[in-house]
Amino acid sequence: MSESLAAVVGGVEAFLLDFDGPVCDLFPSGSGSRIGDGVRTPILAAGIAMPEPIASTVEHLRVLRYAAEHAAEVLDEVEQAAVQGEIEAARTAPITPGAADFLAACARTGRPVVIISNNAAAAIELFLDCHDLTGLVTPVLGRPYARPELMKPDPFNATQALRLLDRGPASCCMIGDEPTDVQFAHNAGLSSIAYAKSPRHEAALREVAPHALTQSMSAVTACL
Numbered sequence: 309m310s311e312s313l314a315a316v317v318g319g320v321e322a323f324l325l326d327f328d329g330p331v332c333d334l335f336p337s338g339s340g341s342r343i344g345d346g347v348r349t350p351i352l353a354a355g356i357a358m359p360e361p362i363a364s365t366v367e368h369l370r371v372l373r374y375a376a377e378h379a380a381e382v383l384d385e386v387e388q389a390a391v392q393g394e395i396e397a398a399r400t401a402p403i404t405p406g407a408a409d410f411l412a413a414c415a416r417t418g419r420p421v422v423i424i425s426n427n428a429a430a431a432i433e434l435f436l437d438c439h440d441l442t443g444l445v446t447p448v449l450g451r452p453y454a455r456p457e458l459m460k461p462d463p464f465n466a467t468q469a470l471r472l473l474d475r476g477p478a479s480c481c482m483i484g485d486e487p488t489d490v491q492f493a494h495n496a497g498l499s500s501i502a503y504a505k506s507p508r509h510e511a512a513l514r515e516v517a518p519h520a521l522t523q524s525m526s527a528v529t530a531c532l
């Protein structure tokens with residue numbers, strides 16, 4: 309299924325772009341542990357038991373999914389803690405090398421970019437504002453509030469994006485750094501480019517058969 313990066317990019321009229329990964333490193337070097345604790349606090353306070361993997365994970369969105377299924381009465385508080393933690397992280401998150409040039413090149417070549425993220429839109433908008441990138445992205449579609457079941461790989465946000473872009477899926481391409489981004493693209497009929505931020509991420513990404521894989525955002529820009 310893998311094609312050359314240039315062949316995939318050549319047919320793209322609009323991009324759907326993941327945030328944490330291709331645009332920034334939202335939780336650099338294990339800084340997710342604080343937000344992990346933050347989202348667990350309302351569940352613990354309500355006296356609701358968590359299995360060990362959820363009780364110790366730094367992946368706060370796993371906790372959010374758990375809350376939706378097992379702690380519905382505190383889901384709103386858990387979501388709010390997730391949003392606040394992401395906003396805090398966005399203030400200092402380092403930008404991904406080549407991300408700003410990629411967005412500028414998309415604007416220059418008339419390709420709209422919609423951010424599609426499992427993070428909160430407020431955190432993403434803050435980051436874009438801090439880096440003077442707001443005008444290059446229209447719009448930002450973040451995690452549907454307190455509806456974690458609609459996060460990628462569910463195609464919910466693809467439907468919204470394609471409607472806003474007024475395009476069919478065949479001319480649109482998803483770029484993301486997680487297997488779920490590629491699965492999301494498959495589910496929505498989009499082409500996909502997996503962004504492997506390091507060689508150790510490549511095997512898991514190849515397993516879900518992206519149309520192309522890249523190690524750098526600059527390599528995508530070079531194909532525009």
Ligand SMILES: [Mg+2]
Nearest residue numbers: 326328329485
């Ligand atoms: Mg990502």
